[in-house]
Amino acid sequence: MSMPTIIQVAAMAGVSTATVSRVLSHPDRVAEPTRLRVLEVVESLGYKPNVAARTLRTLRAAKILVTVPDISNPFFASVIRGAEEAARDAGYAVVVGDTRHDPSIEDQYAAMLSSREVDGLIFLGHRLPDNLRPLMSKQGAHAPVVNGCEYSPDIGVPSVHIDNAAAGCDALEHLIALGHRDIGVITGPHVSPISRDRLAGAMQAAERHGLADRLRIHVGDYSAQSAADHVPDLIAQGVTGLFCFSDEMAMGAISAIRQAGRICPDDISVVGFDDLPLARFFQPGLTTIAQPKGHIGQQAVELLVDILRGDDSPVSQITLPHELVIRSSTKRLG
Amino acid sequence: MSMPTIIQVAAMAGVSTATVSRVLSHPDRVAEPTRLRVLEVVESLGYKPNVAARTLRTLRAAKILVTVPDISNPFFASVIRGAEEAARDAGYAVVVGDTRHDPSIEDQYAAMLSSREVDGLIFLGHRLPDNLRPLMSKQGAHAPVVNGCEYSPDIGVPSVHIDNAAAGCDALEHLIALGHRDIGVITGPHVSPISRDRLAGAMQAAERHGLADRLRIHVGDYSAQSAADHVPDLIAQGVTGLFCFSDEMAMGAISAIRQAGRICPDDISVVGFDDLPLARFFQPGLTTIAQPKGHIGQQAVELLVDILRGDDSPVSQITLPHELVIRSSTKRLG
DNA sequence: AAAGCCGATGTAAAGGATTACATTACTCGA
DNA sequence: TCGAGTAATGTAATCCTTTACATCGGCTTT
Structure with missing residues (x-):
């Protein structure tokens, strides 16, 4: 029931507790025969130092x-x-x-x-x-x-x-380069600085192309469901490109897009964020920002x-x- | 730098360490004024009991x-x-x-x-x-x-x-009920008992319908990639139904099925296992065994x-x- | 052969909290 | 008024390791 302590090991090996401790943490400071004898006892008793005591000390x-x-x-x-x-x-x-x-x-x-x-x-x-x-x-x-x-x-x-701002910028530049002008964004909660940074980057890219006021910004919470909930609105707004601040949201959005009878990427292109392991197995394979x-x-x-x-x-x-x-x-x- | 100990708290509050300890773990055994005084000191010093010492004791x-x-x-x-x-x-x-x-x-x-x-x-x-x-x-x-x-x-x-055997059985019965006769299975590693159980259940169901020898069994490792790797073989074997022992494998398989120019579920039906949160957002929504x-x-x-x-x-x-x-x-x- | 050194080991003091037991100071009943 | 009982608090042992310091032979050096 009760586990062996260093004292028992010391007693059985015929040495002091100090020596046992040394065998375990500074083996080179103990003579060979002593060390072997102690190790044998440690082994036979299944002794493991008590971490609480060690931490305390x-x-x-x-x-x-x-x-x-x-x-x-x-x-x-x-x-x-x-x-x-x-x-x-x-x-x-x-x-x-x-x-x-x-x-x-x-x-x-x-x-x-x-x-x-x-x-x-x-x-x-x-x-x-x-x-x-x-x-x-x-x-x-x-x-x-x-x-x-x-x-x-x-x-x-x-x-x-x-650099989340730069990443947000890259995502938007990609959509713009593909010819998209009506672009939606599903962000994270506003309290999240990374969400603010990504949005700032995205807006900067949009501005650079004179699209700032065509950006449709929706607030999500990084979950698939939260993105899916915004899709009907986004479709009504006529977006052809969508940037989601997480891959989970991208997957949720794509699922909802299909539910609405549209197809990704034919009707709406979607960019995700994170590059989850599953991103490449999703249908269609997710275009996304990979983080290291x-x-x-x-x-x-x-x-x-x-x-x-x-x-x-x-x-x-x-x-x-x-x-x-x-x-x-x-x-x-x- | 160094954090306060119970001794310092006791000294400042003018009580013994025992009283401080009691204030923190058996408040009702300490008189009101004493308790408040101690709590005040605890608060002002930002005292937190050392967990190693407590665990040791x-x-x-x-x-x-x-x-x-x-x-x-x-x-x-x-x-x-x-x-x-x-x-x-x-x-x-x-x-x-x-x-x-x-x-x-x-x-x-x-x-x-x-x-x-x-x-x-x-x-x-x-x-x-x-x-x-x-x-x-x-x-x-x-x-x-x-x-x-x-x-x-x-x-x-x-x-x-x-009951993994029963679950494996259910999955296969579902495919059989849909008319599938050429059914593939992607299992987990053989060392995994749940994989063996699921397979046993699946085989039992197949046997019951005289399909035991038409079952195409492939060994995966629960990862999407491992399932994707088996898909070309499964297609060559002419399966129309596939049972994967994890949703990740189901997703990997579905992705590979598409890569091979086929469509799930039109050409091949796929059943997963686990019911991951993303299963309902995948394309197509995954039929799967939900675990509690x-x-x-x-x-x-x-x-x-x-x-x-x-x-x-x-x-x-x-x-x-x-x-x-x-x-x-x-x-x-x- | 005395002095000094060194390697191997032992002794005992932390480290910080909990708690059984001891003590103190009251209160209450007879 | 005395003894018992009780509530509040203090004393000190204990949990188990690590490690600074002490000790003890034996070996080297001169």
Whole structure:
């Protein structure tokens, strides 16, 4: 029932607990025969150091918390994978938290930092949890907190992201280059800075071609359903091109377009965002903005680890490249 | 820099550490004025109990580990959500681990149990991590380990799952009822018991209709790409109905069917499995077997919590109902 | 052969919270 | 008024590891 402790191991091996500890964490400081004897006992008892005791003593949990607003979105899964790999290399484990866009759950997870359950936090949402405010104002850029994907200049947290304005611009330029003039946009919620940035980029591109006032802007919430709901309006507005701020919304929109008796891309071209793994298997293959998902996670961890190591980190904003991937959901007009 | 401890709080409030501790965990055992005074100090210092110390003392981490073979699969996201809700109700937090189907990563996560970082483990794969063997043979059904989705009778772990054989049977009966006689199946890897069960069910249905030897069986790995790779062969074999053991594979297959110049469901009907959130937005809407994803997670947690509470748990296998959801990827033959 | 060094190991003090048990100061009943 | 009972709080042991410092032979050096 009760698991063996270092004391029992020490007793059985006829050494002190210090030696057992050394065998496990600094093997080279123990004489060969002693080490082998201890290891044998460790093995036979199935001894595993109690992590709580170790953390308490070393003041290091060797864990990084990554919170995502929606774990069911495969986009975040790729970011998490990148983070996990980088974390492993740096000697950290990753704990994943799904906040479901709920501020109170975000706060709950952020509390793991205050209670020292984790050494650092990477949050992929746009909102700095309330209970981190004191920490940020006290420690500033030395606080072990990094923001990924999103970027809110006002919260003063180092972050890793793409140039969302440029990406929004690229998407619109693509539709315009295909001859589309009546273009719809389904954004994310207004509170999301990345949504604002993408929209700003899109509007800038539209303006450049004198199409600013023909842009039909609808507010979604990144979910397929939310996009589908806007499609009847968009069709009534006569759009021939549509830019959705997530692939899920693009899929929802395409589904609704068909439901309305139209066809994508023949009647309406659709551009998505994220390049989910399924984007290329969707019907039609999704034209979309690819984000370097794995890299975002990886860089976020590296930034965080630098902070944890106490390097004064001059780098606090990292912008990674995006890419327009053209498949078959967009087509020349006419 | 260094965070406040209970000792500092006690000193500032002019009480003992015991009182501070009681204020935080048994408020009713402390006199009102004292409690308020302590709370004030706690607030002003931003004190948060050190979780490592608490865990060490109470021998309870208040955490449950849920490992999934592939975090980018939205199916598991739903299971995790269900688990999180049930865990929260029972006073536990959920830690999510992505094993990527890698046994060594599975072992790594399982080690969190041995080192008492978590109180219990729910694993959604099919393989009992090696380093849990001793635990299982020592504690048997009292070990805080539960298996979800999959079910391997031989490993002796309580589990929560659907009746995969019956589900496989349902899927095939549906295709047969639509007039299909040349039916293909894309399974999961053979090591996966759920794949074996689904296949057994499918074959049973085929046999019942004298179609056993016309079944074309291909082995996939649940990924869209793996299914797409088999489609040319299936077409060459002249199948008109296809049963894929995951929605991702169904989507991959449908995409490849189109690539090959055929149309689903006109030329080939496809049945998926899982009913992912995107299944209804796919083109065509996916006919699929819906699993009660949230319930699986929830029941798994409840089972685990029972074990942790020390109730002798007579229940060790829970079978939940599945459902055939008919959309537009299947159609009457001819 | 004395002094100094070194490698191997032991001793014991943290680390921060919880809680059984002890103490204190009242209140109440007889 | 005394003893019992009770509510509020304090004391100190405990959870298990890690690690600075102490100790102890034995070896080298002069």
